[in-house]
Amino acid sequence: MFIAKPKLRLAAAAAVMSAAFVGLVPGTATAADWPPLQEGAYLYSGPNGSGTVTVVDLHDVGTCHTLAEPAVSVQVASGFGAVELFEGPGCGDATSWATSSLTRQNLPWEMLSYRAIPAA
Template sequence: MFTPSARVRLAAAAATVAAALIGLTPGTANAADWPSLQEGAFLYSGPNGSGTVTVVDLHDVGTCHTLTQPAVSVQVLSGFGAVQLYAGSDCSDALSWRTSSLSQHNLPWKMLSYKAIPAT
């Protein structure tokens, strides 16, 4: 048998678990939400994974690619690759940003070029 205080604690724990599960269910997305994670690397022309999408070929390591629209955000989910982004159009600008193999960021400035790199 449970004492009255144990019943209250049990009910509170059940309510907490239920609230957590409700929070995990899919709901309607708003403009501030990122796209769902998917394997690969993606550059976006807008913040929070919005705008035009550029798919990065993570197998094309070391090749410089110039973007038609600046990248403002990036999302990477890979077991082997990452992305080095540059503020200049020729991958030689000193202003650069490196992702990890699991990244989701709004970039500190607009990026004009990138290279696929091995994950470290």
């Protein structure tokens, strides 16, 4: 049976989105589990959403904030904002990493500063 390319693309996109959301649904809690997904953006000083929590104001776009403790993990659930994180203080270090508007993950390295950015 022949399936048109647009239908295949739509089906593939739906499968990818379903797989992404399955990883965000809270299940049985264990010590390694993330905190429940909630609207907003949160930086954590420990892996898997543990440690000290910093709440990111996604409406304060472009303002640089230096953290008291390095961020090691991040969780963002927003329809409009994302977070750009920097390895150095003052958002001036060339090494940066940006989230999407829906993410929950450990960061590739410790981050010392951040700013809210519009979601792409």
